[in-house]
Amino acid sequence: MLDFIRRFFRTLLNPWVALGALGVAVVLLVGTGLILFIGPPRPAPGPPTAALTLIPGPTSTVAPPTLTPTLPPTPTSGLPPSPLPGTMGIGAYVQVFGTYGEGLNIRSEPRIGATVNFLGFDAEVFEIADGPVEADGYTWWYLVTPVDATRSGWAASNFLTVVSNPNP
Numbered sequence: 001m002l003d004f005i006r007r008f009f010r011t012l013l014n015p016w017v018a019l020g021a022l023g024v025a026v027v028l029l030v031g032t033g034l035i036l037f038i039g040p041p042r043p044a045p046g047p048p049t050a051a052l053t054l055i056p057g058p059t060s061t062v063a064p065p066t067l068t069p070t071l072p073p074t075p076t077s078g079l080p081p082s083p084l085p086g087t088m089g090i091g092a093y094v095q096v097f098g099t100y101g102e103g104l105n106i107r108s109e110p111r112i113g114a115t116v117n118f119l120g121f122d123a124e125v126f127e128i129a130d131g132p133v134e135a136d137g138y139t140w141w142y143l144v145t146p147v148d149a150t151r152s153g154w155a156a157s158n159f160l161t162v163v164s165n166p167n168p
Contacts, residue, residue, distance in 0.1 A: 006059065088162055093127055093164065095162075096126075104160075108149075118153070129143065137156040138156040
């Protein structure tokens, strides 16, 4: 048995076995050191995040006026007509309709090329203060907002309908 132990240690103390064991130890130490210094593997990136885009709603911007050569407006009569119930005339109340959300241009003069003062929107009520004036193929009425006299101007009757007095 003693002979067996001597041969075993002689085999282990062989220079080639010792160098091989030392090489394996160096490889294991370098591998462990790299893992410790570089760190654990990083996780794969997650699913992409969604981006939110805000789209502003429509605004009530005034359409630029188109320049069209026109003749001066000509009133149809010198006396203001008194409105019958359900008809347009001075003192009658009218409501904007049929613009499909685009609004009716309320102008400074009764003609298409006149400056747009503001937009009258569908269902907005006005009182007729002057007119009618025939110009550019339209019948124009001078409208005033019942609650704000500064909101006034000329509008084509094609987009107006007579309504009862909003303040009975």
